[in-house]
Amino acid sequence: MTGTARGALPDGFVVRLGDRVRTHDDGATLVGGAPTRVLYLTEIARALVVDRTITVVDARSRQLAETLLEAGLATPVLAELRLPGEQLRDLVTVVIPVRDRPAQLRRLLGSLGGAVPVIVVDDASLDPSSIEAVAVEAGARTVRLPANLGPAGARNAGLEHIATPFVAFVDSDMELDARTLPLLLRHFSDPRVALVAPRIAGLAPARAANWITRYDDARSSLDLGREPTVVRPGARASWLPAACLVGRVEALGAGFSPGMRVAEDVDLVWRLCEQGWRVRYEPAVEARHEHRDRLVDWLARKAFYGTGGADLGRRHGQVIAPAVYTPWTLVVVGALLAQRRWSVPVAAGAAVVAGVRIARRLRPARSRARVTASLVGMGAIAATAQTGELLLRHWWPITLVAGLASRRVRRAALVAAVADAVYEQYRTRARVNPLAFVVARRLDDLAYGAGLWWGAVRARSLVALAPVVRGRQSAR
Secondary structure (H helix, E strand, O other), rough: OOOOHHOOEEEEEEEEEOOOOEEEEOEEEEEEEEOOOEEHHHHHHHHOOOOEEEEOOOOHHHHHHHHHHHHHEEEHHHHHOOOOOOHHHEEEEEEEOOOHHHHHHHHHHHHHOOOOOEEEEEEEOOHHHHHHHHHHOOOOOEOOOOOHHHHHOOOOOHHHHOOEEEEEEEEOOOOOOOOOOHHHHHHHOOOOOOEEEEEEEEEEOOOOOOOOHHHHHHHOOOOOOOOOOOOOOOOOEEEOOOOOOEEHHHHHOOOOOOOOOOOHHHHHHHHHHHHHOOOEEEEEEEEEEEEOHHHHHHHHHHHHHHHHHHHHHHHHHHHHHEEEEEEHHHHHHHHHHHOOOHHHHHHHHHHHHHHHHHHOOOOOOOOHHHHHHHHHHHHHHHHHHHHHHHHHHOOHHHHHHHHHOOOOHHHHHHHHHHHHHHHHHHHOOOOOOOOHHHHHHHHHHHHHHHHHHHHHHOOOHHHHHOOOOOOOOOOH
């Protein structure tokens, strides 16, 4: 079944151009999306855009809204969306995988307030009676597994018992509020949406906050930022954390890949995207997660996330690539890394050549020079940022060894580390002193990178470590 066959956007559906989308030529030229592209609107289509919003009222507005959503140029206006049904209890069932966390489970069930049916999947707890008692107290149903299957298998076991059209997978160390599920469910008024997740914020720690929890409050691995976006490879958010996910049961099929104990959420998102479904991230809705506050536990979790890269590479190939370059951006970063007298002229020359080629593909318009400069600038910045991330995160063992012998490598790593820390602290508005933020940021990268390499060694595969060189931005 194709995406189109799944249904059309309903009348009254409202979308808004993304904050990063730039308009030119009185709104006739749009630049942005995921991946970045140039879209040209006809006079008729341009008239449908009012204050950067489009309301679906007929076939033309429906087609324009669909095109913009699919290109990642627009996002649904949450306040204008409707619930895909009347009664919340008839729409969604919550599935909670848990293993020996009765206190956390009680907190989560209390935050749900009995508003929706709940299935607690006991994933072979050592003390199942305590889990059963908490579930009964809250009026939840319990499914007990005789052997530990891990979060993916436990969620799938709960999915088998769902009778509602939607399911919410919520980890036991989460806390929701009364608005979380109703707001997220509004996205399913788009019949092509299969999965949506809120922004994951931090719960107030049981003990006094420390530098780890303050860092995670701003830069948690589960926090995908402040901007709503389509979720897919190549977008600003390429995955969603399974700590809190709401899905369309019809789309999920059998659910998560049962053999995966890490990165199963990434795999699910990518499989749904391959099938033509849409996946969305909605930061206007928040759910709270119990962050780790002990250094060893925190580092172990970061490394654990990294180990999933090899399995994702085996299942999805180059989609897992840690960096994506075009030929000209590869020349730019290569020249800059060389740190020679000719580096800047060569990088500038590559950018100019790329600009000429891009301009030839763009339609004649007043904005062609500005659009060309914007595409070249965004491409160069993205390539440079990816290279810094390779040096500090994915390839740090290579950087460390090479840095022992090369002053240029050391200099490149230092510049990347400083630039990354300054930008990330500014972007996330972290309430932690700059030195602690730098330390936490680098430890984060070291732990994840170590897990990534360990997974690659075990799998005897470098797919998750190898960048790729691909084509170019598109213009339509």
